[in-house]
Amino acid sequence: IAQINIGILLSVCASTLFFTGFFLSPYCTNNFGLKNCFRITGLLSIGLFLIVPLPSILPLETLIGQITMWICLIICLFLKYCISSLMFLSSVIMINNSVYSSNLGGANGLGQSFGALARSIGPLTGGIVWSFSLQIPIVYHQCLTFLFIAFFALFASLYVSFLPDTIEYSKDDLLKQQLMKNISIQNDSIQNDSIQNDSIQNDSI
Numbered sequence: 001i002a003q004i005n006i007g008i009l010l011s012v013c014a015s016t017l018f019f020t021g022f023f024l025s026p027y028c029t030n031n032f033g034l035k036n037c038f039r040i041t042g043l044l045s046i047g048l049f050l051i052v053p054l055p056s057i058l059p060l061e062t063l064i065g066q067i068t069m070w071i072c073l074i075i076c077l078f079l080k081y082c083i084s085s086l087m088f089l090s091s092v093i094m095i096n097n098s099v100y101s102s103n104l105g106g107a108n109g110l111g112q113s114f115g116a117l118a119r120s121i122g123p124l125t126g127g128i129v130w131s132f133s134l135q136i137p138i139v140y141h142q143c144l145t146f147l148f149i150a151f152f153a154l155f156a157s158l159y160v161s162f163l164p165d166t167i168e169y170s171k172d173d174l175l176k177q178q179l180m181k182n183i184s185i186q187n188d189s190i191q192n193d194s195i196q197n198d199s200i201q202n203d204s205i
Helices: 003-032 034-051 063-097 101-134 143-162 171-204
Strands: none
Touching: 003 034, 003 063, 034 063, 034 143, 063 101, 101 143
8 A cells, every 4th residue: 555545544543533532522422421422332333343344345446446445445444433532532431430539540550551451462363363264265254353343342332331320420529419418418407407496495485
């Protein structure tokens, strides 16, 4: 692939991340919630992973085939980076919401460690699956690797459904709300006791 083509693809990726980070992510997380964003984008990624290898079967000998391949490739890259950015942002915020602010450093460090482990295992496992798929004498054997990735996307989408709804909010904010609720209950109780005492005194008079 020519260097100019690599530059075009990288420009598409960078512009997509800019659009997603500044416009799409805040809108989706505020209107749909973190769990729904992660779940929906995970399910969408399954369909995307099944579509990504299809441009490889286009006839590139003709101009129409090349133009179609480029259109499909740019659309797939745009959707891929939109989905991955939303999933990553949702997961990071949910990790931060799972602990109190005093434990944020440890939680983020643990999350980054597991992320680094996954990024080291992923290429190794994907390479093994890709090499195995090349030895299968069937049509569209290149789709096997993407089916493998889609399986993990499905697992992550289903797993997030079992997380508690409190993961949508910061633990510190929930604690403050609970404290305010307790204070309000105590004030109401004190006020009711005061009213009852006044009523008893009036009756005695």
